[in-house]
Amino acid sequence: MRKLRKLNWIVPAAVLVLAVLTVGKASAQKREYVQATAMGTSTQMGRMVSVNFIINEYSTAEDRSILMQAFTEQGSEGLVNALEKMNSKGRISLTGTLGYDVNFIRDVRLPDGTRMIRFVTDRAIRFGEAWSSTRSLDYALSLGEIVIKPKKGSKKGEITGSLFPAAKLKLNSENEITIESYQNPWKLVNIKISH
Numbered sequence: 001m002r003k004l005r006k007l008n009w010i011v012p013a014a015v016l017v018l019a020v021l022t023v024g025k026a027s028a029q030k031r032e033y034v035q036a037t038a039m040g041t042s043t044q045m046g047r048m049v050s051v052n053f054i055i056n057e058y059s060t061a062e063d064r065s066i067l068m069q070a071f072t073e074q075g076s077e078g079l080v081n082a083l084e085k086m087n088s089k090g091r092i093s094l095t096g097t098l099g100y101d102v103n104f105i106r107d108v109r110l111p112d113g114t115r116m117i118r119f120v121t122d123r124a125i126r127f128g129e130a131w132s133s134t135r136s137l138d139y140a141l142s143l144g145e146i147v148i149k150p151k152k153g154s155k156k157g158e159i160t161g162s163l164f165p166a167a168k169l170k171l172n173s174e175n176e177i178t179i180e181s182y183q184n185p186w187k188l189v190n191i192k193i194s195h
Contacts, residue, residue: 035050036190038051040186055089055090056089059105063086066082094165113150121141121143
């Protein structure tokens with residue numbers, strides 16, 4: 001009977017220790033907030049929307065390899081299917097929308113000190129778009145990039161970015177991944193990053 005009582009205390013204690021360790025790891029990475037203005041280019045010239053991007057965590061190398069394998073095997077459609085199965089790493093919202101989860105976010109650091117935040121997610125398909133079965137359904141990804149280049153004598157550096165609200169990825173003749181956008185990419189300006 002005493003052995004059974006000891007086991008009754010050991011199991012909850014082990015669960016508590018694991019929970020504390022998990023919370024400690026999760027809180028090690030600070031949440032990042034990115035605010036920007038997206039400006040239309042070419043045919044969307046003159047249109048502007050506010051973009052709010054919350055980064056809860058960055059994707060792992062394992063996440064990247066899963067996506068690369070899905071893309072290699074089934075192209076852009078395979079990539080969309082793999083993204084749908086991934087957990088959310090953050091959230092993006094544009095003016096007038098509730099926003100949607102971003103399932104892959106990568107923080108890339110270059111030797112010259114440049115930092116690139118790249119994100120890809122399956123985009124929200126609106127009811128009217130699905131009902132009409134328009135050509136835009138083939139462009140089921142949203143992706144973007146924010147580039148932070150260090151500037152001598154300044155803590156902030158130069159921040160630029162672009163957003164592809166509806167896109168798909170393809171391999172070109174040289175086996176390089178290219179972005180095919182449904183419409184022109186949007187230029188991100190007035191980018192502010194905070195913790």
